[in-house]
Amino acid sequence: MSLLKSWKFWVAILVVLLWARVPWFVRNNYQLQVLFRITLFAALGLAWNLVGGYAGQLSLGHVAFFGVGAYGLALFVQAGIPIWISVLLAGVVAALFAAVIGAIAFRLRGPYFTLATIAFAEVLRLTATNLNVTGGAIGLTMPSLFVGRTFWRSFYLAAVVLAVIAFLANYWASRSRFGYYLMAIREDEDTAGAVGINTALCKLQALLLSAFLTALGGALYGSAFQFIVPDSVLTLEISVQIAIITMLGGAGTLLGPIVGAAVLLWSQEKFKNQFQESHLLIYGVLIVLVVLFLPEGIVGGIERLFRKRPRLPSARAKAQAAPGAAV
């Protein structure tokens, strides 16, 4: 098998093993919790990357899937379904929601698409706030996926597994025919359609996969923090956070979301102590700086530095116009 001869494959295996071994070096639960959040958001960023990075559709409604994952887990367990099956069911329900959202939103382009995704997520948030089934504004207590002394260690490992799955999905998207279709749609949707790509179907498939993974992340998050309210798992802030993580690291790159999650969440933790309630200020400043000076993101920028052939001027102008254009 050629895969076993590739040094990149073995490096990747090594990185994952080291990544998974981190809890044995960190004894402090607080640090473990921060690592859990970084890993989880790296997974969420990777899931978003399929739609926002490769297909170039800026969704700011991904919190809808995240929230459906968390609420779905709680409600399915309440209905007496075994907990791990509930997690998968929550993912399937999120994919169903994605099918509905996609059917309407993917007919729209540019800012209209983004606005529609926000509106969907907001409808879900407000509905969850008003319904009794979802506990209204008081929220729900989450079932625990893991218990006992190894609580955070187990959640951390589960997040690593999710991140690896999401990474493999991205790897597949960066190499496969399906991924090339998505990138063609990103670069020029009309032309992609004209050469025979079923653009609506491709975008929808990417969204379904992305929504499923995002919902698993939401279920993990909700279960780890044991309690959910609409303003914690259905807030627009999480949608923005997922998108920013990916853009900061580099949309449409394999490592971008991981780098973005590490940089953003780590600096957020640092600033939390200094600015307390205003820790989101760092987001705002980072977003503005990235848009102004690093439109291809950290990984995208580094890749451009190391690219051997100089880019054609036209290709470069295009990269600045379309942020996800870095390969």
Added chain:
Amino acid sequence: MIRFFQACADGLLTGALYALIGMGLALIFGVMRIVNFAHGAFLMVGMYATYVLFDTFKLNPYIGFLPAGLALFLFGWLIYLVLIRPVRDRSHFMQILMTTGIGLILTDSAQLIFKADYRQTNIDLINRSVHIGPFGANAAEVLSFAIAIAFVAGLYFFVARSLTGQALRAISQSPEVAPLMGINLTRIQGFSFALGIALAGVAGGLLLPRLYLFPGVGEDYTTKAFVMVVLGGMGSIEGAALGGLVLGLSESLTSLYAGNQWALIVDFILFLLVLSFKPSGIFGRQRA
């Protein structure tokens, strides 16, 4: 029946303020094709500016909104030059991120300066009411309605009649050709961005007496402004004004028949319906 008409009257009173907010957003989108996700945050800044004038100089908010609006005009122009102009020719993607970032910075700066406390202005007018026939209304709301209508009408005539208004419309119709006709793109865009922000600031000042003020107060207004603008047809200024009135009415009637907590959901559902079946808006022609 009397309750129905009373709710309609209340809806229109709020709707006029919404119209002001929506027109500002439509102006920015029409002239620049930039979707301003920081609109509600600018409205919040207008509220705090009016509040500071009230708190330090005892200036009545119904006068204080004017200097506050002027300050936001200058602030808006500055933001345009420093942060918006560099992304003028980038993708929508980048512009949306930029304005989202600006909104976060504004909201969290307010949080840093004013803390998360709820603040209120107590003025005499808010406790008086006006009666016309069987209908009653709060005197402060009637006054802010009158001021808002004056601004809406003023803006409409400004855009329709003045030379600058013509330049605005020319750029909104064709950003490539208008500069060839001798229109200074940067100046007109800066002006319209500043004017849109100033309108949000004025609306904030007028909203101040009847709301509790806190850093996150503007968030709902960003989304509401989008609903109005989409209802009216994106980029159409008079459409956005009508959209504001429609939104005020629908919220007021939803509150009456289903309860206050459903009003915002109805807004969004209206929004999604319009986007899916008539993306050019209820009153609008196709623009974008």
